[in-house]
Amino acid sequence: MSVVEIKDVGKTFEGGTTALEGIELAIGEREFVSLIGPSGCGKSTLLRIVGDLIRPTAGTVRVNGKPAPQARADRDYGIVFQDAVLYDWRTVARNISLPLELARWNRRRRTGRVQEMLRLVELGGFESHYPWQLSGGMQQRVSIARALSFDPALLLMDEPFGALDEMTRERMNLELLRIWEASGSTIVFVTHSIAEAVFLSTRVVVMSPRPGRISDVIEIDLQQPRTAATREEPRFFELVTRVREALHLGSDLDRKLAAPAAEAQP
């Protein structure tokens, strides 16, 4: 069964901008799918539609076999944004336990799960720190722990490492793969970075702008589990090149750049 099933989804905003058109995508259990594309291609919009944070104007989305609003009501997914969006007045432990409080878990169960999550993201000992006492990478790990705390089948990530420096980002990529492995969840991951998409994913979905649509889907057949050495394999570079070419084909800006003569002569 597909964890996410997107059928002919379109989104036109008030004012007439078409953000998405004719999106078809099925994501299976334990897949790691990246959505990549230039700004304005609607990848974040698509992620929000999957999470029922915004409604599509056409088509249907099913998560775990249920309509997206039902899946949200059942807390079937966790979400991580580019900013960690931690609540300043809550300690690390209480940030992680927030969704559990909302799901009415009792205190003992919550404490147990928070400890488990802190171990998963390797932040043991930081439970009583406040978010502003942590580095950006650590804040994002708290955010991931919070998204996974209630054991959702699906993890939605909207450029989660976009604000981090390259070094921290590469380390977080490895961390995320380890967490993915350990938690057994399905991940939909929005990113700007080709290398990040290839390194992390089992499939890369390439999107093109105006209107946002899927221009290519590329299977990433790199061996699992991936390590720092994966980034140096020839196959990694081949796949990076494939994604880059798919991106450029899909972008009308590049079409213009490729054919300046045609533009100049009407």
Added chain:
Amino acid sequence: MTTAPVAVQPIPRGTLAGRVGRRALDWVPALVVLVLVFLIWQESIAVFHIKKFLAPQPTAIASTFWTNRHELISAGWFTFQEALGGFAIGCGLALVVALVLARWRGVGRALMPYMIAANAIPIIAFAPIMNAWFDPFSKGSKMAIAAVLCFFPVLVNTLRGLTSVRPQSIELMRSYAAGELETFRRVRIPTALPFIFTSLKIATVLAMIGAIVGEYFGGAFTALGVLIDSRSTTFQFKEAWAGIGVACAYGIAFYLAVALLERLTLRGVPSTDD
């Protein structure tokens, strides 16, 4: 691929004694200014032959205070009770109205112009009317004036706080299938708390001013405003000054009490005002 937890240095919070010690040092410049002002005041009255009844020397005011301390402190207490009552009513109403306006924006669009207009009412003109509406010798009439003064700043700041939540914080709550009530309780209100406390601190001082202004237009003989008013009209300026000093002392104590409450409530939240 592990990160050693030692990689992060939590911001040192220091011991309580250490923080108090640093605080005490912080006060030194302000104290120096205070002492200087009193010295200059005290000496210039003698040097420039200023008439004693116009600007009594600080020492004279202090000794007048000491002689009349029981009367002054109990008058101050009477007025403070009015201020406190008005503060509670005004701030309480403002908090409730702010919650309603934050929840139903349409209501806000309908009511806000009138709230702003109400805020423009000169309190001096309003005070005698309140004395007419309510018994001028009761505490109620002064509470009404203090409440009106407190209402607007608390309303505006609370509303600002409740609506200055980052959109992603709200999206996150939506993703947890949290209802409106939960979102207010766990996100909007905690976000608004620093704003609310800032306005409550402003309101403490306004409440004292409101109560005293109200008493100027008539009030119980045991009230501080009435006392200051009657002493100044009979040229007992030392007594009037001592009364003003007592009013300030109550106002400052009120302010500090709310500031302390703020500290206790917002523990852990990085402080914005120091």
